[in-house]
Amino acid sequence: MAKGLDNDVYELANQRVFVQDGKATLEDGTLAGSMLTMNSAVLNMMSFTNCSIEDCIKMSSVNPAKQLGIWKRKGSIDIGKDADIVVLNENNFVVMTICKGTIAFSHHCEPFLRK
Incomplete structure (x- = not known):
């Protein structure tokens, strides 16, 4: 869900997702899915x-x-x-x-x- 988003914090699927430099993670550092286009x-x-x-x-x-x-x-x-x-x-x-x-x-x- 974070594919194409800029570096920031988003609410995706009722979870805070941190997008930084092409990587999406949850607060605990777990990958939040792929950002591969x-x-x-x-x-x-x-x-x-x-x-x-x-x-x-x-x-x-x-x-x-x-x-x-x-x-x-x-x-x-x-x-x-x-x-x-x-x-x-x-x-x-x-x-x-x-x-x-x-x-x-x-x-x-x-x-x-x-x-």
């Missing part, structure tokens, strides 16, 4: 296993959509699906996300946008 997880997977971007795409979109029973509308780009897309740059960093066909996040994506 999906793009970092994919980059880690590629780095630690040398698997391809294609394998990571399957692991992070196709397989979860099938497991959750939402494959008919999520997990791939096809006619009738939700048009949820992540655009990566040449270094596999997220530069744009599209949710249900609408740009939700854009970072230096001018070449991808049509006016």
Whole structure:
């Protein structure tokens, strides 16, 4: 729940969670969960296993959509699906996300946008 939050103290799931330098802990120092983002997880997977971007795409979109029973509308780009897309740059960093066909996040994506 603390993923993406700035350094501070938060009330999450009825507990005080301390976020400091990418780590979330409870008052006693116990980890309060992971703050790993999906793009970092994919980059880690590629780095630690040398698997391809294609394998990571399957692991992070196709397989979860099938497991959750939402494959008919999520997990791939096809006619009738939700048009949820992540655009990566040449270094596999997220530069744009599209949710249900609408740009939700854009970072230096001018070449991808049509006016």
